[in-house]
Amino acid sequence: MAVARTYTSAQKFLHWTLFVLVVLLYALTYGDAFYARGEPAVAFFWRLHISFGLLLAALVFWRVVLRSLRGAPDLPSEMSTAERAAAKIGHFILYALLIAIPVLGILLTWFRGDALSFFGLFTIPAPFAPDRATARTIRELHSLCANGILIVAGLHALAALYHHLIRRDTILTRMLPGNR
Numbered sequence: 782m783a784v785a786r787t788y789t790s791a792q793k794f795l796h797w798t799l800f801v802l803v804v805l806l807y808a809l810t811y812g813d814a815f816y817a818r819g820e821p822a823v824a825f826f827w828r829l830h831i832s833f834g835l836l837l838a839a840l841v842f843w844r845v846v847l848r849s850l851r852g853a854p855d856l857p858s859e860m861s862t863a864e865r866a867a868a869k870i871g872h873f874i875l876y877a878l879l880i881a882i883p884v885l886g887i888l889l890t891w892f893r894g895d896a897l898s899f900f901g902l903f904t905i906p907a908p909f910a911p912d913r914a915t916a917r918t919i920r921e922l923h924s925l926c927a928n929g930i931l932i933v934a935g936l937h938a939l940a941a942l943y944h945h946l947i948r949r950d951t952i953l954t955r956m957l958p959g960n961r
Contacts, residue, residue, distance in 0.1 A: 786854055787955040795844040796956055799879065802837045803930060806830060810927070831890060832900045838883035845876065857950045871937055878930040885923040892916035 788796070812826035853872075856865055890897055894911030898904045944952035 786951065788854065789847070789851055790958075792844070792847055792851065793956055793958055795840055795847065797958070799837065799840055799844065800934070802833060802840070803879075803934065806833055806837065807927060807931065809833065828898060828901075831886070831897060834883050834886045835897060835899050837879075838887070841879045841883065845880070848876075854955050857944075857948075857952065859948070859950065868940075871933065871940070874933050875930070875937060878926050878933065882923065882926045882930060885919055885926060889916055889919045889923050892919055 809826055809830040812829075813823040816822045856868060860868070887897060891907035891909065892912050892915045894907055896904045896906045941953040941956070944950050945954070
């Protein structure tokens, strides 16, 4: 069986779509900063944040399933054991955060006493009574993980650029669209 040298088109699509969604969701958290509390625009930004967060959750699930079915291309043989370990740990942290952030967001919404709505197409009511203290704790964890994913994704991008520009290996190109 031939070893894949690049990710599948679906894996590449999910990688870049999740990147865009993470940046968009982070930006949406600050969309309400331009409006006074209680303005309709504030609720609009949070509804968008929740809807795109649910989309993120679904795409993360799809990505995890694909990764478990298709795996990943082998790392270049020139990479040291420490570099390989760092790559595995980095990917594990990224996946853990991509799973934790939407789960915490869903719990936060429900503990605030709100229903989950996906662009108004369907609504999932909170399965338990609101609890402000629990919501506050979950909000802090959600925020901490959101900040964490920006840091880890930034390090991930820097590592890919290092491999591309300095090491001149295939780490970055195997995730770029069009490369086979």
